[in-house]
Amino acid sequence: MKTFIFGAGGHAHVIASVLDVDVTFVVESEALKGQISVTEFLLRIDDFRSDNIYIGIGNNRDRRKIFDKLLGLGVKPSTCVARHSFTARSAEIGVGATILAGSVIGARAIVGDNAIVNTLSSVDHDCILGAHSQVTAGVTFGGTVRTGEDCFFGVKSAVTPNRTIGNNVVVMAGSLVTENISDGVMVGGNPARVVKRLQRD
Numbered sequence: 001m002k003t004f005i006f007g008a009g010g011h012a013h014v015i016a017s018v019l020d021v022d023v024t025f026v027v028e029s030e031a032l033k034g035q036i037s038v039t040e041f042l043l044r045i046d047d048f049r050s051d052n053i054y055i056g057i058g059n060n061r062d063r064r065k066i067f068d069k070l071l072g073l074g075v076k077p078s079t080c081v082a083r084h085s086f087t088a089r090s091a092e093i094g095v096g097a098t099i100l101a102g103s104v105i106g107a108r109a110i111v112g113d114n115a116i117v118n119t120l121s122s123v124d125h126d127c128i129l130g131a132h133s134q135v136t137a138g139v140t141f142g143g144t145v146r147t148g149e150d151c152f153f154g155v156k157s158a159v160t161p162n163r164t165i166g167n168n169v170v171v172m173a174g175s176l177v178t179e180n181i182s183d184g185v186m187v188g189g190n191p192a193r194v195v196k197r198l199q200r201d
Helices: 010-019 038-043 060-072
Strands: 003-006 024-027 035-037 052-055 185-188 193-197
Touching: 003 010, 010 052, 024 038, 035 038, 052 060
Parallel strands: 003 024, 003 052, 024 035
Antiparallel strands: 185 193
Protein backbone atom coordinates (compact mmCIF):
# COMPACT_ATOMS: atom_id res chain seq x y z
CA MET A 1 0.00 0.00 0.00
CA LYS A 2 1.33 3.42 -0.99
CA THR A 3 1.02 6.72 0.87
CA PHE A 4 0.30 10.00 -0.90
CA ILE A 5 0.18 13.50 0.54
CA PHE A 6 -1.36 16.40 -1.36
CA GLY A 7 1.02 19.34 -1.07
CA ALA A 8 4.77 19.59 -0.54
CA GLY A 9 5.07 22.52 1.86
CA GLY A 10 5.54 22.66 5.61
CA HIS A 11 2.24 21.06 6.60
CA ALA A 12 2.72 18.17 4.15
CA HIS A 13 6.17 17.47 5.54
CA VAL A 14 4.86 17.55 9.12
CA ILE A 15 2.30 14.89 8.19
CA ALA A 16 5.07 12.87 6.51
CA SER A 17 7.15 13.03 9.70
CA VAL A 18 4.19 11.79 11.75
CA LEU A 19 3.51 8.88 9.40
CA ASP A 20 7.17 7.83 9.33
CA VAL A 21 6.76 5.93 6.04
CA ASP A 22 7.87 6.56 2.49
CA VAL A 23 5.47 9.03 0.90
CA THR A 24 4.83 10.52 -2.51
CA PHE A 25 3.85 14.20 -2.54
CA VAL A 26 1.10 15.24 -4.95
CA VAL A 27 2.01 18.65 -6.39
CA GLU A 28 0.53 21.29 -8.70
CA SER A 29 3.91 22.09 -10.24
CA GLU A 30 6.23 19.86 -12.25
CA ALA A 31 6.81 16.69 -10.28
CA LEU A 32 10.32 16.05 -8.97
CA LYS A 33 11.73 12.91 -7.37
CA GLY A 34 9.31 11.60 -4.76
CA GLN A 35 6.42 13.56 -6.26
CA ILE A 36 3.55 13.10 -8.70
CA SER A 37 1.58 15.87 -10.37
CA VAL A 38 -2.05 16.44 -9.40
CA THR A 39 -3.04 15.94 -13.04
CA GLU A 40 -1.37 12.52 -13.29
CA PHE A 41 -2.65 11.48 -9.88
CA LEU A 42 -6.26 12.25 -10.78
CA LEU A 43 -5.93 10.55 -14.16
CA ARG A 44 -4.71 7.41 -12.37
CA ILE A 45 -7.08 7.67 -9.40
CA ASP A 46 -8.37 4.13 -9.92
CA ASP A 47 -4.84 2.84 -9.31
CA PHE A 48 -4.69 4.59 -5.94
CA ARG A 49 -8.12 4.02 -4.39
CA SER A 50 -6.84 1.47 -1.87
CA ASP A 51 -3.84 3.59 -0.84
CA ASN A 52 -3.52 6.10 2.00
CA ILE A 53 -4.20 9.62 0.73
CA TYR A 54 -3.63 12.58 3.05
CA ILE A 55 -4.19 16.30 2.47
CA GLY A 56 -1.12 18.24 3.61
CA ILE A 57 -2.29 21.76 2.74
CA GLY A 58 -2.52 24.45 5.39
CA ASN A 59 -4.77 26.92 3.55
CA ASN A 60 -8.36 26.07 4.53
CA ARG A 61 -9.92 26.94 1.20
CA ASP A 62 -7.37 25.01 -0.87
CA ARG A 63 -7.56 22.05 1.48
CA ARG A 64 -11.34 21.99 1.20
CA LYS A 65 -11.18 22.02 -2.62
CA ILE A 66 -8.96 18.92 -2.61
CA PHE A 67 -11.14 17.23 0.01
CA ASP A 68 -14.32 17.84 -2.01
CA LYS A 69 -12.59 16.72 -5.23
CA LEU A 70 -11.51 13.43 -3.66
CA LEU A 71 -14.93 12.76 -2.16
CA GLY A 72 -16.49 13.49 -5.54
CA LEU A 73 -14.24 10.78 -7.00
CA GLY A 74 -15.34 8.33 -4.32
CA VAL A 75 -12.07 8.55 -2.39
CA LYS A 76 -12.12 9.09 1.39
CA PRO A 77 -9.05 11.05 2.56
CA SER A 78 -7.05 9.43 5.35
CA THR A 79 -7.01 10.77 8.91
CA CYS A 80 -3.66 11.55 10.54
CA VAL A 81 -3.36 11.24 14.32
CA ALA A 82 0.14 11.65 15.74
CA ARG A 83 1.12 8.94 18.20
CA HIS A 84 2.35 11.60 20.65
CA SER A 85 -1.06 13.30 20.81
CA PHE A 86 -3.94 12.39 23.12
CA THR A 87 -7.49 11.80 21.96
CA ALA A 88 -10.13 10.84 24.52
CA ARG A 89 -11.97 7.61 23.79
CA SER A 90 -15.28 9.48 23.70
CA ALA A 91 -14.02 12.08 21.21
CA GLU A 92 -14.83 11.93 17.49
CA ILE A 93 -12.30 12.67 14.76
CA GLY A 94 -13.66 13.42 11.28
CA VAL A 95 -12.62 12.10 7.90
CA GLY A 96 -9.29 13.48 6.71
CA ALA A 97 -8.63 15.40 9.95
CA THR A 98 -5.09 15.94 11.24
CA ILE A 99 -4.16 15.77 14.94
CA LEU A 100 -0.50 16.64 15.49
CA ALA A 101 2.08 15.96 18.19
CA GLY A 102 1.41 17.18 21.71
CA SER A 103 -2.20 18.11 21.01
CA VAL A 104 -5.05 17.04 23.29
CA ILE A 105 -8.62 16.28 22.20
CA GLY A 106 -10.82 16.12 25.29
CA ALA A 107 -13.77 13.98 26.29
CA ARG A 108 -16.76 14.10 23.91
CA ALA A 109 -15.04 16.67 21.70
CA ILE A 110 -15.66 16.55 17.95
CA VAL A 111 -13.05 17.49 15.36
CA GLY A 112 -14.76 17.97 12.00
CA ASP A 113 -13.85 16.53 8.62
CA ASN A 114 -10.62 17.85 7.09
CA ALA A 115 -9.83 19.99 10.15
CA ILE A 116 -6.35 20.49 11.61
CA VAL A 117 -5.38 20.55 15.29
CA ASN A 118 -1.77 21.58 15.25
CA THR A 119 1.19 21.00 17.55
CA LEU A 120 0.64 21.51 21.31
CA SER A 121 -2.97 22.67 20.97
CA SER A 122 -5.86 21.73 23.24
CA VAL A 123 -9.49 21.19 22.24
CA ASP A 124 -11.14 20.54 25.58
CA HIS A 125 -14.18 18.50 26.57
CA ASP A 126 -17.40 18.86 24.59
CA CYS A 127 -15.90 21.22 22.02
CA ILE A 128 -16.86 21.10 18.36
CA LEU A 129 -14.28 22.21 15.79
CA GLY A 130 -16.06 22.72 12.47
CA ALA A 131 -15.05 21.01 9.25
CA HIS A 132 -12.18 22.47 7.19
CA SER A 133 -11.01 24.61 10.12
CA GLN A 134 -7.47 24.99 11.43
CA VAL A 135 -6.19 25.32 14.96
CA THR A 136 -2.53 26.37 14.69
CA ALA A 137 0.26 25.74 17.21
CA GLY A 138 -0.34 26.35 20.89
CA VAL A 139 -4.06 27.21 20.70
CA THR A 140 -6.37 26.52 23.66
CA PHE A 141 -10.14 25.92 23.59
CA GLY A 142 -11.89 25.85 26.97
CA GLY A 143 -14.70 23.36 27.40
CA THR A 144 -17.82 23.44 25.19
CA VAL A 145 -16.46 25.81 22.55
CA ARG A 146 -18.29 25.39 19.25
CA THR A 147 -17.02 26.68 15.92
CA GLY A 148 -18.47 26.72 12.43
CA GLU A 149 -16.66 25.62 9.29
CA ASP A 150 -13.61 27.21 7.65
CA CYS A 151 -12.28 28.88 10.80
CA PHE A 152 -8.64 29.74 11.51
CA PHE A 153 -7.11 30.18 14.97
CA GLY A 154 -3.71 31.88 15.02
CA VAL A 155 -0.75 30.79 17.11
CA LYS A 156 -1.28 31.01 20.90
CA SER A 157 -4.85 32.24 20.61
CA ALA A 158 -7.41 31.03 23.13
CA VAL A 159 -11.17 30.74 23.50
CA THR A 160 -12.83 30.80 26.92
CA PRO A 161 -15.39 28.08 27.74
CA ASN A 162 -18.92 28.00 26.35
CA ARG A 163 -18.29 30.32 23.39
CA THR A 164 -19.86 29.91 19.94
CA ILE A 165 -17.93 30.99 16.85
CA GLY A 166 -19.49 31.26 13.39
CA ASN A 167 -18.36 30.08 9.97
CA ASN A 168 -15.34 31.58 8.20
CA VAL A 169 -13.85 33.29 11.26
CA VAL A 170 -10.18 34.23 11.66
CA VAL A 171 -8.81 34.65 15.19
CA MET A 172 -5.50 36.49 15.12
CA ALA A 173 -2.41 35.14 16.89
CA GLY A 174 -2.31 35.75 20.63
CA SER A 175 -5.96 36.78 20.87
CA LEU A 176 -8.35 35.85 23.69
CA VAL A 177 -11.94 35.22 22.63
CA THR A 178 -14.32 35.88 25.53
CA GLU A 179 -17.58 36.47 23.63
CA ASN A 180 -19.51 34.72 20.87
CA ILE A 181 -18.32 35.58 17.34
CA SER A 182 -20.58 35.92 14.29
CA ASP A 183 -19.87 34.57 10.79
CA GLY A 184 -17.29 36.01 8.42
CA VAL A 185 -15.11 38.21 10.59
CA MET A 186 -11.50 38.57 11.68
CA VAL A 187 -11.03 39.23 15.40
CA GLY A 188 -7.99 40.15 17.44
CA GLY A 189 -6.83 41.44 20.77
CA ASN A 190 -7.41 40.70 24.45
CA PRO A 191 -10.34 40.58 24.67
CA ALA A 192 -10.84 39.87 20.98
CA ARG A 193 -12.85 42.40 18.96
CA VAL A 194 -13.87 42.48 15.30
CA VAL A 195 -11.03 43.85 13.16
CA LYS A 196 -12.71 43.49 9.77
CA ARG A 197 -15.37 41.62 7.88
CA LEU A 198 -14.20 38.91 5.50
CA GLN A 199 -15.27 38.35 1.91
CA ARG A 200 -15.97 34.89 0.52
CA ASP A 201 -15.35 33.92 -3.11
